[in-house]
Amino acid sequence: MKKYLVLARKYRPQRFSEVVGQEAIVTTLKNALRFEKVAHAYLFCGSRGTGKTTLARLFAKALNCENLSTDCEPCNSCPSCCEIMNGQSLDVMEIDGASNRGIDDIRAINDTVGYAPTSGRYKIYIIDEVHMLTKEAFNALLKTLEEPPEKAKFFFATTEPHKILPTIISRCQRFDLNRILPSQIVAKLEEIAKDLSRTFEVEALQKIAELSDGAMRDAQSLFDQILCFIEGTITLGAVNQVFGLISQDHFFSLDQAFSEYRLGYAFELVETLFQAGKDLTHFFSQLIEHYRLIAVVKTLGEGALPPSATIYQQTARHYTQAQSLYILEYLIQAEATLSKTLSPRIFVEGTLLHILRSKHRIPVEVLVRRLSELETAWKGQIPELSAPPKKSVPESTVLLPVEHVQEMQPRPPLQKMDPASSVPPPAKLTKESQPTPLTQNIPSEPVTLPLPEPIKDIKHRSHYDTLMRFAAVELEGSLRS
Ligand SMILES: [Zn+2]
Numbered sequence: 001m002k003k004y005l006v007l008a009r010k011y012r013p014q015r016f017s018e019v020v021g022q023e024a025i026v027t028t029l030k031n032a033l034r035f036e037k038v039a040h041a042y043l044f045c046g047s048r049g050t051g052k053t054t055l056a057r058l059f060a061k062a063l064n065c066e067n068l069s070t071d072c073e074p075c076n077s078c079p080s081c082c083e084i085m086n087g088q089s090l091d092v093m094e095i096d097g098a099s100n101r102g103i104d105d106i107r108a109i110n111d112t113v114g115y116a117p118t119s120g121r122y123k124i125y126i127i128d129e130v131h132m133l134t135k136e137a138f139n140a141l142l143k144t145l146e147e148p149p150e151k152a153k154f155f156f157a158t159t160e161p162h163k164i165l166p167t168i169i170s171r172c173q174r175f176d177l178n179r180i181l182p183s184q185i186v187a188k189l190e191e192i193a194k195d196l197s198r199t200f201e202v203e204a205l206q207k208i209a210e211l212s213d214g215a216m217r218d219a220q221s222l223f224d225q226i227l228c229f230i231e232g233t234i235t236l237g238a239v240n241q242v243f244g245l246i247s248q249d250h251f252f253s254l255d256q257a258f259s260e261y262r263l264g265y266a267f268e269l270v271e272t273l274f275q276a277g278k279d280l281t282h283f284f285s286q287l288i289e290h291y292r293l294i295a296v297v298k299t300l301g302e303g304a305l306p307p308s309a310t311i312y313q314q315t316a317r318h319y320t321q322a323q324s325l326y327i328l329e330y331l332i333q334a335e336a337t338l339s340k341t342l343s344p345r346i347f348v349e350g351t352l353l354h355i356l357r358s359k360h361r362i363p364v365e366v367l368v369r370r371l372s373e374l375e376t377a378w379k380g381q382i383p384e385l386s387a388p389p390k391k392s393v394p395e396s397t398v399l400l401p402v403e404h405v406q407e408m409q410p411r412p413p414l415q416k417m418d419p420a421s422s423v424p425p426p427a428k429l430t431k432e433s434q435p436t437p438l439t440q441n442i443p444s445e446p447v448t449l450p451l452p453e454p455i456k457d458i459k460h461r462s463h464y465d466t467l468m469r470f471a472a473v474e475l476e477g478s479l480r481s
Contacts, residue, residue, distance in 0.1 A: 007220040007227075011192055013054055014085070015073045016062070020188055020216060021180035022051060028175070029059050030072040038063065039173045041145055041154040043130075045161040046177030049215025052157035053094075055177070056126045060084060060092045060155065064120030080120045091120040097129040097158075103136040110144050113152045123152050130156040131163035138165050145171045179214025182206065182306060188216065189223055193234065198227065200234035206308035207239045246273065246283050251290040252315050254352070259318040261359050266352035270345060280344045284351075288331045295324045322363060327355050 013019045016026045032038050042059070044052040062068060066078040074081050083089035095105070109125060117123040127133075133141065145154065145168065156172065158164060189205045208226070212219035222243070230238045240247055250269055257265035273283055293309050297316035305312055316324070334351050341347040 007192060007224045008217045011188075011195075011220065013051070013058065014076050016058060017073065019051060019055065019058070021178055021184045022055065025055065025175045025177065029055070029062075033062055033068065033072040038153070040148045040152065041172040042156065043161065043164070043169060043172035043174045044155065044157045044177060045174065046159070047179060047215065048159055049212070049217030049219075050177040050180060051216065052159075052177060053126065053128055055175075056155040056157055057084065057092075057094075060122075060124040060126060060153075063122050063124065063153065064089075064091060064117075083119075089120070091117040091122065092124045092126065094126045094128065097127050098132040101132045101134050101137060103134065103140050106133070106137040106140040106144075110140060113144055114149050117151055121151070123149075124155065125152070126155045126157070128157045129159070131158045131160045135165075138168060142167055142171075180216050181214070182209040182308070185209035185212060185214075185216060185219045189219060192220070192223065196227070198234060199232070201236055203236040203308065204234045204239045207236055207245070210308065211243065244279060244282060246278055246286055248290075248311075251287070252311075254290075254355070255294075255315045255318045258356055258359055261356065263353060263356050266349050266356055269352060270349045273348075274345065280348050281338060284331075284335055284338055284348065288328070288335060291324060291328045291331055294319055295328045298324045323358060323361070326358060326361065326363075330354065330358070 016030060019026050042056070044055055046052050058074070061074040061076075061081055061084045062072060064080040064084065065074040066080055067075040069075065076082075076085065080089065080091075084092050087094075093109075095109070113123065113125075115123070142165070144152075148154070154172075156164075156168075161169065161174070161176075186202070186205045186209045189208060190200070190202075193200045193205070204226070205223075208219055208222050211222060226234055226239060226242055229242050237247075239245070250272065254265065254269060256262075273280065293305065293312045294316045296304050297312050298319065298321040302310075302313045319327075331351070334347075338344060338347060
């Protein structure tokens, strides 16, 4: 049976020009080769799958290559290059710091470091996951790093540089590798797909890039899995199926339900997920990502969207900026509770209901501001408001003297107010709009509410003010809970 090589190994960069996303580091390493200013220790830091050991191996290969090209690329054909590529070189030693972490392992290095290289120019030690070394091992290593033999080079790779002793770090040239951009990952996957003569939907590759979180190795492993699953064209549907992802259509339907205030969709969606056996935790992270993209459109504009998410220009129109930010904030807080809840299904239903209901949410700060505007505008025009009540009244009507409350029955519609009232409107309130009903006046962006026309009849003005105060108290209680 033919030996199968996983994509991450098969397409591992063998030349500096094939390294993706680390241009500055590649330039520095090439210049070190070109000007023969090679330090004796290098530290490659970065999250998983960004190319730390790949770069270390490439650099080692270039250092020992017998026919280095003019642009400092290893030839990949000389005996030294071939030995290193096959992992048979006696001069390049790869040590896994996680399983060789003790002082004895480092002593073994120290004992051999003085010997001359067998065939290459340098003796190179690549220690992966170097942060796993014990303190004693680090100290033993430090001795060698202080006065390394001329022909010895140390390349360290780590995902957690903060765990390495500062005295070690200060003796190394340190490189921090970038996460690889989704567009760069997509380009690499396209290259691989073409090389393997596979057809694909670009959205499928974009989804894989998104899932791999900036790690090329992860992207290639996921791609491997997809290639095994599907024989024909690689589709987004196949990617969703293999990784148990929820189709984006469900999220767009949620946006539609939001705009139509269709609360029942919360239950429908969770039922669909349950029937399909989807993982609710996974769904929740996708939900947060969905609202993050909507919030991005609403705050930064459509231009800030990644190429794979241009569809959000449409769906974001169902939300105001305030609504999108509120939902995103709510979801981030809710996510912490999801893992602790005893009934995740009910929790997710409740969360979706909360999202749908937030369509008619009025920010409490808007209500409070509006109240204070009303208070300022009408200050002094209702003497009863500032004067203490004449007799004790129930708490619910404490803002108005009892006789006012009695006078207010029944309440006439506000638009029928007498425009020729004897009370002149305050100078600063000149808007022509009617006082706006609370439940319909959802603030657009930026959040502003028009000032209501001053109510000229003193009886109605008091009534309106009382209602506003009640509304604020009621909503504060229900919306913040
Ligand atoms: Zn070579």
